[in-house]
Amino acid sequence: xxxxxxxxxxxxxxxxxxxxxxxxxxxCTYTYLLADGGTKEAIVIDPVIEMVDRDIxxxxxxxxxxxxxxxxxxxxxxxxxxxxxxxxxxxxxxxxKVSTAEGDLKIGAGDEFTFGKYTLEVRATPxxxxxxxxxxxxxxxxxxxxxxxxxxxxxxxxxQEGSAATLYKSVWDNILSLPDDTKLYPAHDYKGRxxxxxxxxxxxxPRLTKEVDEFVKIMDNLGLPYPKKIDVSLPANMxxxxxxxxxxx
Ligand SMILES: N[C@@H](CCC(=O)N[C@@H](CSS)C(=O)NCC(=O)O)C(=O)O
Ligand SMILES: [Fe+2]
Numbered sequence: 001x002x003x004x005x006x007x008x009x010x011x012x013x014x015x016x017x018x019x020x021x022x023x024x025x026x027x028c029t030y031t032y033l034l035a036d037g038g039t040k041e042a043i044v045i046d047p048v049i050e051m052v053d054r055d056i057x058x059x060x061x062x063x064x065x066x067x068x069x070x071x072x073x074x075x076x077x078x079x080x081x082x083x084x085x086x087x088x089x090x091x092x093x094x095x096x097k098v099s100t101a102e103g104d105l106k107i108g109a110g111d112e113f114t115f116g117k118y119t120l121e122v123r124a125t126p127x128x129x130x131x132x133x134x135x136x137x138x139x140x141x142x143x144x145x146x147x148x149x150x151x152x153x154x155x156x157x158x159x160q161e162g163s164a165a166t167l168y169k170s171v172w173d174n175i176l177s178l179p180d181d182t183k184l185y186p187a188h189d190y191k192g193r194x195x196x197x198x199x200x201x202x203x204x205x206p207r208l209t210k211e212v213d214e215f216v217k218i219m220d221n222l223g224l225p226y227p228k229k230i231d232v233s234l235p236a237n238m239x240x241x242x243x244x245x246x247x248x249x
Pocket of ligand 1: 027075076077147153154155156157188224225226227228229
């Protein structure tokens, strides 16, 4: 009876799941730490170089072993901490193959990361950049969207081979097609919000609820200034952040 209950609800799967949503105030970036509390194996999504010591403190405090530091895309606004985490913990880095960035694992749609009993599925969601990936933790209905989908918004499409029409298709086919109660965790939020759901975004996203032609017009007229750190971030993130990093050994 109890076993049937846990099979139906996924309770066994989630009872020892460790999850931390960590924030970098400067770039408004969310870094996600996921782990299996049983095996202690962990993954970090979208670390920020200045926050690596915080991430390591979290991992050590929870007694976790970091297997992978993975990126949703080549970020334009901050330098990734994935290379630094590799240097400090021995984990593997990962980034989309089509981005042509360096990383231990050059990944794409259909690839998977396993940590303990959990599996993160890789989906290609290009449009904000050509190499944007979304990570789906199906068992727990949690999705890490990078900048493809932001809460009540989406990533800009005016650089890094961005394309509004491509982004629209990516998001509708690969994210908003998931069950309505799926939780969506973005790479950034500029208004203090932390999480949304597929159902909410299908109803309330002011851009993505429009027809594709109107969406493209909206995206073509955002008029956003370029991220302040774009010139530093792009070359650094092509090598997982290990670029002109001062060595203090
Ligand atoms: N002001 C910030 C950059 C803000 C920005 O451009 N954010 C990106 C995501 S980081 S590539 C974006 O896609 N925003 C979409 C939006 O609608 O806000 C800075 O200078 O770093
Ligand atoms: Fe981005």
